Amino acid sequence: MxxxxxxxxxxxxxxxxxxxxxxxxxxxxxxxxxxxxxxxxxxxxxxxxxxAVSDRAFKELSMGPRHVRNRIVKAREIWPGDIIIEERAKGFVIxxxxxxxxxxxxxxxxxxxxxxxxxxxxxxxxxxxxxxxxxxxxxxxxxxxxxxxxxxxxxxxxxxxRHMIPVKQFIIDEPSEEGTIEFTYGQRYAGGYSWRFPCGGMSNVGFPRGCDDNPRNVVEENARFIPIxxxxxxxxxxxxxxxxxxxxxxxxxxxxxxxxxxxxxxxxxxxxxxxxxxxxxxxxxxxxxNVSFWNAYQASKGWDDDRMTSFMERFRGGYGLIGLTKAMLNGGEDRMVAQAFMHSFRYGW
Ligand SMILES: Cc1cc2nc3c(=O)[nH]c(=O)nc-3n(C[C@H](O)[C@H](O)[C@H](O)COP(=O)(O)OP(=O)(O)OC[C@H]3O[C@@H](n4cnc5c(N)ncnc54)[C@H](O)[C@@H]3O)c2cc1C
The missing domain is CATH 3.50.50.60 (FAD/NAD(P)-binding domain)
Known part of the structure; x- marks a missing residue:
């Protein structure tokens, strides 16, 4: 022994x-x-x-980023109601x-x-x-x-x-916009989203199982669970x-x-x-x-596209303090989700 x-x-x-x-x-x-x-x-x-790993992660670990495939400089979120939010982001696809x-x-x-x-x-x-x-x-x-x-x-x-989310992930032989990680939200993802990240010269895409059709030009197809x-x-x-x-x-x-x-x-x-x-x-x-993350997930996972649009409308120009304050003042679920968004800027990834 x-x-x-x-x-x-x-x-x-x-x-x-x-x-x-x-x-x-x-x-x-x-x-x-x-x-x-x-x-x-x-x-x-x-x-x-x-x-995808944030720049913060490597700083906190006092180590330089290693084995970087792509740099991340921008995050794009696509919400129902043609709401597209683009924010600066600092990180790496490793x-x-x-x-x-x-x-x-x-x-x-x-x-x-x-x-x-x-x-x-x-x-x-x-x-x-x-x-x-x-x-x-x-x-x-x-x-x-x-x-x-x-x-x-x-x-x-x-x-x-409390929950295991089954997800499908693919490497596809198509380039993505360099430096941009993209997320698409909607009721079909039931509290999740689909993503498209650059992966060298190809793309890494995925979504909760059963929420989308498989993409084209698949080089690799995988599945795994995310525990939350x-x-x-x-x-x-x-x-x-x-x-x-x-x-x-x-x-x-x-x-x-x-x-x-x-x-x-x-x-x-x-x-x-x-x-x-x-x-x-x-x-x-x-x-x-922070408990706000779980509360927000619980509150918003059943939102339909219209509810998402009405919540996100105030962020059409980006995640500003005015929009966040308005959502907080609305109380209820809006407050819960806005609170979690604010924490996400620092602790999301
Ligand atoms: C599709 C998908 C995409 C994701 N994308 C991102 C992303 O872009 N950015 C991000 O921050 N997070 C992402 N995540 C989450 C992230 O991958 C995980 O949170 C992270 O991998 C957790 O690391 P871990 O070391 O705790 O566990 P794991 O990475 O799961 O490692 C566990 C290890 O334990 C080993 N093991 C299991 N059972 C045994 C056993 N009985 N005996 C010995 N060894 C065992 C396994 O072989 C494995 O090597 C994603 C998750 C998924 C599923």
Whole structure:
């Protein structure tokens, strides 16, 4: 039986960043990182994403952007009633599998990284016994960074994300407007949207399953779930959940990369500092967990096109303070959604 200090389940953005951070903060700790996928299957899984990351994310992580496919300078929103809003945006479309590989190279020799799948977890006093496809691991801490259908969460917590959104994603052999990420809203997307992002010289498009027909010129077709409505309260003690395992994705923007990586950074700090409840305090106090996002999603997911138009009409010229104030003063659902929009500018992606 292997014994390690920390077992990290899932080597996606949250798990890999966690391993990187913790090995930097406390090189004495023995950290084991496992992922059920390897090589092409790992890359394929991690390509199922818009791969859009804000400039803020890299700044907060004190790392430069890596493996950039396209720079993002503009976001365009297309709403019913021919309302088109264009705002400046600062971010990147990254090559996510290549980005992850660069993190894995960085932690080589510091973290024990192997391909295996977690099957079950069991507590034995302060110790946790993990059964994986490559054997039994005894550890004092487990990090659940294993995505929407987290096995760690299933075994050690009764909480579930409040909603799982099935989405389809495609790479199509058509260019997109350089630097522009585009979102189309409407009642057909039931609280979601369709997107079109540049992806090198091609485009990355997607939408909630069943809401649109497949696009033309498809090079790759994928499907995955987005978990929203976070686990609350986050478990503390010797098991921490990160990123999608804790359903931290923003319910309005579906942005989950930045918060996944930041959750990793904060969990690593809490473990290195010897007080895992610090992690829960970070989550409760940070803008990403603001309850307005979930309230706005709940309030607006049933809106029809006319209701969307009447709400968005005031933003025809852009998201100005006057429009936001008017929506706030209207009260009710308008207030809820306007509040979430205001938080989204900082915490959406
Ligand atoms: C189609 C789509 C488009 C998206 N676009 C964007 C976007 O443009 N921008 C943005 O910010 N967010 C986007 N998101 C959200 C973002 O992808 C996620 O929030 C983010 O990937 C969460 O990272 P994670 O590391 O927590 O989980 P994941 O990326 O899901 O990684 C989990 C890892 O755990 C591994 N694993 C699972 N189970 C086990 C097990 N039992 N044992 C061992 N390993 C296991 C998996 O193989 C995987 O490598 C999108 C999501 C989808 C589905």
């Amino acid at each position: 292997r014994s390690v200090d920390v077992l990290v389940v899932g080597a996606g953005l949250s798990g890999s960043m966690f391993a990187r951070e913790l090995s930097g903060l406390n090189p004495e700790l023995e950290v084991m990182l496992i992922d059920r996928l390897a090589d092409n299957r790992f890359d394929r899984y991690h390509r199922i994403c818009g791969e 090559d996510r599998p290549a980005f992850l590989r660069s993190i894995h190279e960085e932690i080589e020799g510091k973290v024990d990284f192997e391909q295996s799948s977690l099957r079950s977890l069991q507590r034995e006093g302060e110790t946790i016994i993990a059964q994986t496809t490559s054997g039994t691991v005894r550890c004092s801490k487990v990090i659940g960074a294993d995505g929407a259908f987290s096995t760690v969460r299933k075994h050690l917590s009764s909480d579930r994300p 409505g976070n686990i609350d309260p986050l478990p503390v003690g010797n098991v921490l959940l990160l990123g999608d395992a804790a359903a931290m994705v923003n319910p309005l923007s579906f942005g989950g990369i930045r918060v996944a990586m930041l959750s990793a950074q904060n969990a690593a700090r809490a473990i290195a500092g010897g007080d895992t409840s610090e992690y829960q305090r970070w989550w409760k106090g940070c803008g990403f967990s």
